[in-house]
Amino acid sequence: xxxxxxxxxxxxxxxxxxxxxxxxxxxxxxxxxxxxxxxxxxxxxxxxxxxxxxxxxxxxxxxxxxxxxxxxxxxxxxxxxxxxxxxxxxxxxxxxxxxxxxxxxxxxxxxxxxxxxxxxxxxxxxxxxxxxxxxxxxxxxxxxxxxxxxxxxxxxxxxxxxxxxxxxxxxxxxxxxxxxxxxxxxxxxxxxxxxxxxxxxxxxxxxxxxxxxxxxxxxxxxxxxxxxxxxxxxxxxxxxxxxxxxxxxxxxxxxxxxxxxxxxxxxxxxxxxxxxxxxxxxxxxxxxxxxxxxxxxxxxxxxxxxxxxxxxxxxxxxxxxxxxxxxxxxxxxxxxxxxxxxxxxxx
Amino acid sequence: xxxxxxxxxxxxxxxxxxxxxxxxxxxxxxxxxxxxxxxxxxxxxxxxxxxxxxxxxxxxxxxxxxxxxxxxxxxxxxxxxxxxxxxxxxxxxxxxxxxxxxxxxxxxxxxxxxxxxxxxxxxxxxxxxxxxxxxxxxxxxxxxxxxxxxxxxxxxxxxxxxxxxxxxxxxxxxxxxxxxxxxxxxxxxxxxxxxxxxxxxxxxxxxxxxxxxxxxxxxxxxxxxxxxxxxxxxxxxxxxxxxxxxxxxxxxxxxxxxxxxxxxxxxxxxxxxxxxxxxxxxxxxxxxxxxxxxxxxxxxxxxxxxxxxxxxxxxxxxxxxxxxxxxxxxxxxxxxxxxxxxxxx
Amino acid sequence: xxxxxxxxxxxxxxxxxxxxxxxxxxxxxxxxxxxxxxxxxxxxxxxxxxxxxxxxxxxxxxxxxxxxxxxxxxxxxxxxxxxxxxxxxxxxxxxxxxxxxxxxxxxxxxxxxxxxxxxxxxxxxxxxxxxxxxxxxxxxxxxxxxxxxxxxxxxxxxxxxxxxxxxxxxxxxxxxxxxxxxxxxxxxxxxxxxxxxxxxxxxxxxxxxxxxxxxxxxxxxxxxxxxxxxxxxxxxxxxxxxxxxxxxxxxxxxxxxxxxxxxxxxxxxxxxxxxxxxxxxxxxxxxxxx
Numbered sequence: 001x002x003x004x005x006x007x008x009x010x011x012x013x014x015x016x017x018x019x020x021x022x023x024x025x026x027x028x029x030x031x032x033x034x035x036x037x038x039x040x041x042x043x044x045x046x047x048x049x050x051x052x053x054x055x056x057x058x059x060x061x062x063x064x065x066x067x068x069x070x071x072x073x074x075x076x077x078x079x080x081x082x083x084x085x086x087x088x089x090x091x092x093x094x095x096x097x098x099x100x101x102x103x104x105x106x107x108x109x110x111x112x113x114x115x116x117x118x119x120x121x122x123x124x125x126x127x128x129x130x131x132x133x134x135x136x137x138x139x140x141x142x143x144x145x146x147x148x149x150x151x152x153x154x155x156x157x158x159x160x161x162x163x164x165x166x167x168x169x170x171x172x173x174x175x176x177x178x179x180x181x182x183x184x185x186x187x188x189x190x191x192x193x194x195x196x197x198x199x200x201x202x203x204x205x206x207x208x209x210x211x212x213x214x215x216x217x218x219x220x221x222x223x224x225x226x227x228x229x230x231x232x233x234x235x236x237x238x239x240x241x242x243x244x245x246x247x248x249x250x251x252x253x254x255x256x257x258x259x260x261x262x263x264x265x266x267x268x269x270x271x272x273x274x275x276x277x278x279x280x281x282x283x284x285x286x287x288x289x290x291x292x293x294x295x296x297x298x299x300x301x302x303x304x305x306x307x308x309x310x311x312x313x314x315x316x317x318x319x320x321x322x323x324x325x326x327x328x329x330x331x332x333x334x335x336x337x338x339x340x341x342x343x344x345x346x347x
Numbered sequence: 348x349x350x351x352x353x354x355x356x357x358x359x360x361x362x363x364x365x366x367x368x369x370x371x372x373x374x375x376x377x378x379x380x381x382x383x384x385x386x387x388x389x390x391x392x393x394x395x396x397x398x399x400x401x402x403x404x405x406x407x408x409x410x411x412x413x414x415x416x417x418x419x420x421x422x423x424x425x426x427x428x429x430x431x432x433x434x435x436x437x438x439x440x441x442x443x444x445x446x447x448x449x450x451x452x453x454x455x456x457x458x459x460x461x462x463x464x465x466x467x468x469x470x471x472x473x474x475x476x477x478x479x480x481x482x483x484x485x486x487x488x489x490x491x492x493x494x495x496x497x498x499x500x501x502x503x504x505x506x507x508x509x510x511x512x513x514x515x516x517x518x519x520x521x522x523x524x525x526x527x528x529x530x531x532x533x534x535x536x537x538x539x540x541x542x543x544x545x546x547x548x549x550x551x552x553x554x555x556x557x558x559x560x561x562x563x564x565x566x567x568x569x570x571x572x573x574x575x576x577x578x579x580x581x582x583x584x585x586x587x588x589x590x591x592x593x594x595x596x597x598x599x600x601x602x603x604x605x606x607x608x609x610x611x612x613x614x615x616x617x618x619x620x621x622x623x624x625x626x627x628x629x630x631x632x633x634x635x636x637x638x639x640x641x642x643x644x645x646x647x648x649x650x651x652x653x654x655x656x657x658x659x660x661x662x663x664x665x666x667x668x669x670x671x672x673x674x675x676x677x678x679x680x681x682x683x684x685x686x687x688x689x690x691x692x
Numbered sequence: 693x694x695x696x697x698x699x700x701x702x703x704x705x706x707x708x709x710x711x712x713x714x715x716x717x718x719x720x721x722x723x724x725x726x727x728x729x730x731x732x733x734x735x736x737x738x739x740x741x742x743x744x745x746x747x748x749x750x751x752x753x754x755x756x757x758x759x760x761x762x763x764x765x766x767x768x769x770x771x772x773x774x775x776x777x778x779x780x781x782x783x784x785x786x787x788x789x790x791x792x793x794x795x796x797x798x799x800x801x802x803x804x805x806x807x808x809x810x811x812x813x814x815x816x817x818x819x820x821x822x823x824x825x826x827x828x829x830x831x832x833x834x835x836x837x838x839x840x841x842x843x844x845x846x847x848x849x850x851x852x853x854x855x856x857x858x859x860x861x862x863x864x865x866x867x868x869x870x871x872x873x874x875x876x877x878x879x880x881x882x883x884x885x886x887x888x889x890x891x892x893x894x895x896x897x898x899x900x901x902x903x904x905x906x907x908x909x910x911x912x913x914x915x916x917x918x919x920x921x922x923x924x925x926x927x928x929x930x931x932x933x934x935x936x937x938x939x940x941x942x943x944x945x946x947x948x949x950x951x952x953x954x955x956x957x958x959x960x961x962x963x964x965x966x967x968x969x970x971x972x973x974x975x976x977x978x979x980x981x982x
Contacts, residue, residue, distance in 0.1 A: 172618060328519065363821035
């Protein structure tokens with residue numbers, strides 16, 4: 001997935017004209033509203049549909065009715081969707097800026113492979129069987145691979161190409177291991193095939209509490225990186241000339257992306273495409289300024305994730321489709337549409 | 348430095364040969380043959396290499412003849428042909444997309460074939476032949492879809508990669524879904540198929556592969572000169588009289604057919620298409636797509652990997668795809684270290 | 693380069709025969725963006741034609757259309773009386789060569805090999821490398837002064853050397869018509885003049901027809917035998933530089949106030965931009981007037 005990045009990521013340093021800034025601000029507000037709507041829909045819609053009053057009742061006047069129990073269950077699922085979606089979108093946006101590659105996503109740096117390999121190890125060799133039990137393994141796997149990629153990529157001298165190559169290499173080796181284990185251990189395959197598509201159905205309060213601190217730290221770190229990453233986007237030399245600290249920015253970005261994506265993957269499994277597509281789509285609206293891309297990606301990614309989750313609950317009633325499948329089924333065509341719409345000169 | 352030899356006839360015909368490239372091709376063919384002989388000799392009844400060669404040329408005893416010609420030779424031939432097709436297909440993809448990572452895996456052809464095979468395995472519990480057919484159809488449909496979706500007054504290499512990534516994400520989701528709804532026996536069968544395996548391949552798989560290679564390999568090699576020009580950019584090659592769009596379309600179709608047939612026969616064996624052209628290029632040290640060398644490299648690589656997996660894990664314990672996957676990772680890491688030393692990345 | 697260049701262009705204008713390369717009422721567009729409409733251009737045979745104009749006026753687009761890189765959405769480009777798109781690709785490539793603005797040297801290719809690739813339109817599967825090919829490649833490298841670099845890798849060369857290698861490749865194509873898209877960009881002044889001298893030599897001594905897009909108006913005026921001034925996809929003026937380059941034309945095409953004097957070396961027009969002060973005053977006067 002290593003491609004010359006087109007010259008579209010030139011960050012603009014000049015402030016946008018007031019009208020455009022107003023439009024972007026309003027757009028951000030509208031996005032928040034959409035997110036709120038989707039969140040409510042995520043609580044109301046499912047195998048058993050709830051009316052808005054029932055949702056209200058369950059959220060604020062919980063008396064333990066059947067509806068209230070359903071709301072409780074869907075609430076933790078919705079909260080996890082919000083958190084994981086935001087984390088995936090944010091880490092994707094940071095990685096795309098860091099590697100100057102509009103196609104970078106957590107998969108490119110091997111984080112998904114790391115989490116998957118760790119989970120399969122947990123199942124086969126440590127006998128872990130509960131979804132909450134996977135979380136620490138998955139997070140540790142993603143973090144270890146993140147560190148390894150950073151180290152192999154040349155740490156301080158890391159360049160976008162080297163990071164991508166290191167990530168691809170480690171993924172390749174780890175997927176070989178993953179397949180070998182699954183072929184020889186049928187029980188592991190039985191569990192892994194559900195884990196690898198990515199799902200929000202594992203959501204419990206304890207899962208959320210496990211990953212919450214990491215998500216909080218990662219989000220703050222990532223949002224604070226907008227300005228230095230804007231400089232990095234213009235190329236190493238220009239960034240240096242502008243006085244940006246390249247090494248520190250790279251190290252912190254890698255850290256933020258790993259923590260965010262690792263925590264999200266640990267809680268829901270590897271969910272495809274959110275981290276790749278949302279920042280990509282956002283950029284076509286906001287332009288290359290990360291100070292806008294990052295907030296937009298943070299708000300719109302959970303819209304995609306929760307929306308996909310709702311769709312997955314509706315289309316296959318009474319059972320449900322995993323959210324990772326739906327995000328790819330929605331995201332794939334949209335992505336191709338975006339690719340086709342762009343003029344050749346920009347590609 | 349370059350070592351070109353030119354052969355000329357009085358009638359004005361001339362052939363230009365790169366001595367180093369020719370040497371590399373010959374050595375790789377020898378290596379592939381040697382690995383095949385060793386692989387045929389490997390198994391529950393080991394046969395010494397000398398006997399294998401004797402049997403192959405028709406002078407073996409009856410028992411060995413059965414084991415060699417009926418049981419093990421077809422598997423090795425499938426390995427050679429699949430490796431050759433993947434090596435050539437990979438070289439074509441990399442040349443057309445002008446991207447060293449532009450392999451059929453990235454473009455989603457492997458996933459497309461997998462989807463076809465999974466539909467057969469999971470939904471219809473199909474026979475081996477049906478699975479092969481499903482994979483073939485899946486790969487071809489995916490290849491066609493990617494090409495059509497990427498078409499916009501011509502196909503641009505970068506857009507092709509992007510569309511391929513989008514398509515492959517969709518198909519991967521479908522595959523994930525199929526795995527979750529299958530029962531565990533089918534899931535295991537599907538997983539072995541998805542890893543890429545030569546286990547149990549017989550003459551039925553050899554003939555279609557051989558036919559496809561016999562038609563496509565010469566066709567591709569005839570157009571190789573145009574492809575070589577296209578390395579210099581569309582404008583230069585157009586100016587030199589290459590019909591860029593036509594050559595590109597033709598070679599893409601050939602690459603898709605080669606990859607899809609190979610995948611249908613052995614499953615999406617990872618990384619052969621990616622690494623074979625790169626290794627070939629490093630051996631020949633020659634610019635250009637190095638089609639023939641990539642083809643031989645793919646064949647030698649896959650048979651060697653199959654032998655390694657049998658030696659390391661015992662007969663038919665692990666499919667060859669596991670070994671090529673790990674080898675691919677090691678290769679990329681090696682690339683990372685050496686290229687860094689050379690100061691190129 | 694030489695003073696008699698102007699007279700040769702005068703001869704061309706008087707020729708009654710049809711020129712080999714021309715565009716008839718072409719409309720040129722990328723996707724939906726129209727660059728030029730109903731544009732007709734004649735390239736006089738045996739001329740050194742230079743196309744000038746401000747940025748984004750359609751110079752390179754016109755050159756791309758003339759070299760069949762861009763298909764006109766309306767109208768047609770004719771080469772030897774035939775619509776260029778309908779001719780066999782290799783036949784066109786033996787008649788008309790192009791040096792595009794951007795070209796990619798394959799990794800690890802040597803100079804001689806790259807120049808050799810220019811022989812493609814003259815080769816076939818059974819005629820891969822004739823003695824003629826060998827001779828022409830040597831000759832092209834000698835002409836462009838890269839013969840001693842023959843075994844070097846193209847990646848190792850300086851920008852000026854690399855540009856000459858690419859020109860050598862286009863020369864090895866042995867076409868009577870040669871189109872060059874900004875051949876002097878990114879070169880220092882000495883190499884710019886080297887390249888232009890080489891073009892003049894190809895034109896004068898070998899009688900090739902050259903068409904080039906140039907940024908520098910003074911270079912264009914000095915070397916061209918036929919100048920085409922383009923603005924917004926329309927031809928504002930064309931002819932011998934001595935006849936058409938005036939202060940009024942420069943102001944109209946480039947929006948720059950200037951003086952045009954005689955080049956002390958060659959007698960061709962030399963454009964000297966007006967001093968900053970004079971231009972500011974003129975701008976103020978213009979705004980007040982309107």
